[in-house]
Amino acid sequence: MAEDFEPKIVGFLCNWCSYAGADLCGVSRYQYPTNIRVVRVMCSTRISPHMVLRILREGADGVILGGCHIGDCHYISGNYYTERRFEMMEKMIELAGLEPERIRLEWVSASEGERFSKVVSDFVSQIKKLGPSPVRNKPEVAKKLEGAENASKSFRMKALVSKEYNLLTKENVYEEMLDPERLRNLIEQAANDEYERSLILTLTQDKSLSVKDLSKIIDVPTDRVLEHIVALRQKNLIAMEHPDGFTPTYHAIIIGGE
Amino acid sequence: MENDKSNEELRVGVFVCHCGTNIGGFVDVPSVAEYAKTLPGVVFAMDNLYTCAEDGLAAIKNAIKEHKLNRVVVASCTPRTHAPLFQATVEEAGLNKYLFTFVNIREHCSWVHMKEKEKATEKARDLVRMGVARVKLLSPQEEPRIPVEKSALVIGGGVAGMTAAHSLAKMGFPVHLVEKEKELGGFVRNLNNLYVTTKDATETIMPLIEKVKSHPNIKVYLNSKVSNVHGFIGNFDVKIKPNDKDEEVEHKVGSIIVATGAIEYTKEALYGYNVYKNVVTLTEFEIMCKNKTLPKVKNVAFIQCAGSRGQDVSYCSRICCNVAIKNAINIVDNYDNLLGIAEQTGKAVEEVPVEPKAPTEVLERRRRRSSRGRGREDEEVAEEVKRGPGERIEVTIFNRDIMSYGIAHELYFNKAREKRVRFVRYKPDRRPEVIMDGDKLMIKYFHETLAVEREMPVDLVILSTPLIAQPDAEDISRLLKVPCGQDGFFLEAHVKLRPVDFATDGVFVCGTARGPADITESIEQAEAAASRAATPLAAGYVQAEAIMAHVDQEICSGCGTCIDVCPYGAITKNEEGLAEVVAAACKGCGCCGASCPENAISMTNYTDEQLMAEALAALKEAI
Numbered sequence: 001m002a003e004d005f006e007p008k009i010v011g012f013l014c015n016w017c018s019y020a021g022a023d024l025c026g027v028s029r030y031q032y033p034t035n036i037r038v039v040r041v042m043c044s045t046r047i048s049p050h051m052v053l054r055i056l057r058e059g060a061d062g063v064i065l066g067g068c069h070i071g072d073c074h075y076i077s078g079n080y081y082t083e084r085r086f087e088m089m090e091k092m093i094e095l096a097g098l099e100p101e102r103i104r105l106e107w108v109s110a111s112e113g114e115r116f117s118k119v120v121s122d123f124v125s126q127i128k129k130l131g132p133s134p135v136r137n138k139p140e141v142a143k144k145l146e147g148a149e150n151a152s153k154s155f156r157m158k159a160l161v162s163k164e165y166n167l168l169t170k171e172n173v174y175e176e177m178l179d180p181e182r183l184r185n186l187i188e189q190a191a192n193d194e195y196e197r198s199l200i201l202t203l204t205q206d207k208s209l210s211v212k213d214l215s216k217i218i219d220v221p222t223d224r225v226l227e228h229i230v231a232l233r234q235k236n237l238i239a240m241e242h243p244d245g246f247t248p249t250y251h252a253i254i255i256g257g258e
Numbered sequence: 259m260e261n262d263k264s265n266e267e268l269r270v271g272v273f274v275c276h277c278g279t280n281i282g283g284f285v286d287v288p289s290v291a292e293y294a295k296t297l298p299g300v301v302f303a304m305d306n307l308y309t310c311a312e313d314g315l316a317a318i319k320n321a322i323k324e325h326k327l328n329r330v331v332v333a334s335c336t337p338r339t340h341a342p343l344f345q346a347t348v349e350e351a352g353l354n355k356y357l358f359t360f361v362n363i364r365e366h367c368s369w370v371h372m373k374e375k376e377k378a379t380e381k382a383r384d385l386v387r388m389g390v391a392r393v394k395l396l397s398p399q400e401e402p403r404i405p406v407e408k409s410a411l412v413i414g415g416g417v418a419g420m421t422a423a424h425s426l427a428k429m430g431f432p433v434h435l436v437e438k439e440k441e442l443g444g445f446v447r448n449l450n451n452l453y454v455t456t457k458d459a460t461e462t463i464m465p466l467i468e469k470v471k472s473h474p475n476i477k478v479y480l481n482s483k484v485s486n487v488h489g490f491i492g493n494f495d496v497k498i499k500p501n502d503k504d505e506e507v508e509h510k511v512g513s514i515i516v517a518t519g520a521i522e523y524t525k526e527a528l529y530g531y532n533v534y535k536n537v538v539t540l541t542e543f544e545i546m547c548k549n550k551t552l553p554k555v556k557n558v559a560f561i562q563c564a565g566s567r568g569q570d571v572s573y574c575s576r577i578c579c580n581v582a583i584k585n586a587i588n589i590v591d592n593y594d595n596l597l598g599i600a601e602q603t604g605k606a607v608e609e610v611p612v613e614p615k616a617p618t619e620v621l622e623r624r625r626r627r628s629s630r631g632r633g634r635e636d637e638e639v640a641e642e643v644k645r646g647p648g649e650r651i652e653v654t655i656f657n658r659d660i661m662s663y664g665i666a667h668e669l670y671f672n673k674a675r676e677k678r679v680r681f682v683r684y685k686p687d688r689r690p691e692v693i694m695d696g697d698k699l700m701i702k703y704f705h706e707t708l709a710v711e712r713e714m715p716v717d718l719v720i721l722s723t724p725l726i727a728q729p730d731a732e733d734i735s736r737l738l739k740v741p742c743g744q745d746g747f748f749l750e751a752h753v754k755l756r757p758v759d760f761a762t763d764g765v766f767v768c769g770t771a772r773g774p775a776d777i778t779e780s781i782e783q784a785e786a787a788a789s790r791a792a793t794p795l796a797a798g799y800v801q802a803e804a805i806m807a808h809v810d811q812e813i814c815s816g817c818g819t820c821i822d823v824c825p826y827g828a829i830t831k832n833e834e835g836l837a838e839v840v841a842a843a844c845k846g847c848g849c850c851g852a853s854c855p856e857n858a859i860s861m862t863n864y865t866d867e868q869l870m871a872e873a874l875a876a877l878k879e880a881i
Contacts, residue, residue: 026365046848
């Protein structure tokens with residue numbers, strides 16, 4: 001890896017703990033590499049997965065989220081949701097073929113100034129080891145990230161990830177607790193489905209593609225692609241063509257588009 | 259008034275601060291200001307030695323007027339301390355304070371990159387670019403002013419609750435005081451006397467109970483519970499339900515105080531508790547003293563930290579050292595008065611008052627004592643003579659260390675030692691054991707100083723078990739949306755700086771509901787909570803920060819996800835079944851915004867667009 005690689009890292013820090021921890025780090029003059037650019041948010045729970053995926057798609061080498069320690073959230077329970085969302089981000093990044101180590105979630109309290117410098121230094125060296133984001137020279141990774149971004153913005157994923165914490169910790173209306181394993185599998189399956197479907201739509205936006213083409217790019221079996229196409233056609237999101245009169249190809253219907 | 263400039267052409271002004279050499283010494287500040295001038299939308303940029311000084315603030319105000327600025331960026335220290343100052347400054351110049359952005363190039367840049375000026379300067383440029391990208395998307399906001407219902411609800415009719423209720427009532431605010439038991443008084447009703455006095459506990463609090471009952475501003479609901487709470491600071495709708503009836507009473511209140519107290523911890527077989535007769539807890543012992551049902555005994559042992567400090571609960575219950583010392587002295591001085599048989603035989607011994615001695619007296623006594631060796635006190639000898647040497651009751655306090663914190667209490671501890679109460683230390687890995695040898699109750703312990711195992715016969719073992727959270731604290735926590743900590747006690751907003759506030763505005767906590775405390779401390783907290791609770795009531799309105807959720811009702815499908823995730827209950831469904839934000843209750847955390855499956859919720863002053871513009875500006879030159 002090139003020694004002079006200086007990663008671009010975006011950090012989202014919550015106002016009450018991790019941003020204050022970064023402030024204390026400065027006051028105490030603990031030094032760390034210059035690679036991080038911090039955006040202040042009120043709570044780490046503010047960050048949607050699609051925002052992080054977008055930043056990675058635009059070429060960031062890493063993204064770090066900082067929140068209050070579990071149990072200490074200024075907004076009572078925000079970071080529990082952050083934890084669930086972060087898991088989803090990792091999952092989506094992995095599906096898109098990027099290293100999940102490019103994102104990190106850290107709890108830093110307002111009194112952990114020195115720890116903040118260590119966290120940043122450690123993350124910077126981790127990203128340096130991973131090297132520059134492949135987005136910069138591989139357009140297909142950007143496409144896949146776009147698919148992941150759209151998937152994480154979908155109603156199904158947002159509803160599932162947002163409800164996950166409450167479903168795991170509170171009884172439902174029938175006073176039953178959900179089996180965590182079952183819920184996990186359900187979310188995992190939904191994430192795969194939504195990612196693949198979003199990617200099909202992303203890929204077929206510019207040009208029509210056949211099931212075989214899609215199967216190759218997304219790296220899933222053709223019957224699975226076909227299943228998705230059927231589902232998407234039912235929702236009227238994709239249209240079929242026969243350009244050569246033989247093999248059907250598909251293109252995304254752009255809602256409200258030209 | 260402030261002008262709405264959102265439709266005007268963007269005119270951004272950037273002010274980069276040297277902060278003396280704090281920033282200027284490690285970042286090329288003039289070059290950052292020069293760079294800012296090249297950014298689209300920026301019409302003015304300058305560097306100041308101290309932006310927060312009088313001339314720096316004047317420069318901002320002048321530039322706003324002279325260059326018709328409608329957006330301001332200050333690049334200097336942390337917004338956590340200086341944002342209000344600069345916001346006030348731009349407001350003075352006629353600009354809405356929400357059209358201002360703070361860029362932190364000190365704590366987050368110059369102070370943490372002190373040895374790489376070039377890279378630090380590059381980072382400062384990036385940070386300024388991010389701030390400019392953000393400020394251009396900001397829009398002016400009005401902070402909502404919400405009227406307040408001038409009354410309060412106090413939950414719990416113990417000493418803390420009664421004190422808080424009475425305090426608020428005296429200030430002129432109507433108070434609804436809810437107690438789940440049939441009587442006011444709470445935990446204190448169990449107690450015999452309150453250290454450092456010898457006065458009867460119930461007698462001590464009786465005047466307070468009478469004042470509360472008779473105050474025209476206080477409505478007491480006995481044998482009742484709070485069954486429902488909705489709303490937010492200044493505007494809570496509460497329902498109170500009697501335990502034996504179904505009909506609920508509804509009230510509107512502006513503040514709520516939680517004073518639900520604590521209970522004493524007990525555990526089957528803890529040092530033989532509930533297994534052997536004559537193993538009791540501190541409170542059970544107090545009840546026996548109060549009812550004069552103590553058995554005739556000769557050897558009494560207290561075991562401190564029974565179940566606390568890592569044994570079953572993690573914390574120190576704080577009050578039990580002092581309570582045990584009080585009771586040890588009571589036993590030594592006043593045993594016959596506490597005996598069950600005393601009343602029957604009509605034999606009562608003159609009460610020996612126990613009063614803390616002034617430090618000088620103690621010092622004087624110590625001096626006297628050391629001058630004549632380890633001799634006994636005259637007073638003590640006299641007492642023994644009075645009782646007869648055979649009737650002296652031996653009291654032993656097994657302890658890990660005595661925490662008789664406070665001014666009077668240390669003297670009290672010394673008093674106990676002077677009265678020959680034995681203090682025997684144990685280590686948590688070698689706790690004393692309560693055993694039964696035939697029909698004789700024994701304590702087996704390791705004597706640390708002599709380093710030997712010992713056994714002693716005892717007639718009564720008193721366990722100093724900790725105060726623990728009320729079993730229904732969780733219910734109240736859910737009802738009010740306020741947190742309980744790991745140990746089940748209510749958790750205040752800030753461990754040091756906000757001891758009686760909850761993070762939820764308008765809800766306060768005092769007394770043992772937030773952790774073990776003695777009566778003095780409970781009263782102090784109660785007065786504090788009453789004063790905090792009165793603040794919005796006295797003002798008559800609350801001003802909310804304009805950082806809040808906004809639901810686009812054209813997009814909302816009414817799925818209710820936001821209602822589930824909101825920690826403040828700040829989102830409700832309107833008549834059309836769509837989500838609506840209650841401005842006064844919303845804190846602007848953004849959880850609902852990130853959760854909304856329809857992407858219908860945006861956060862004022864922290865919209866997706868604003869955050870993304872800021873983040874993406876870090877990656878490349880802005881457009």
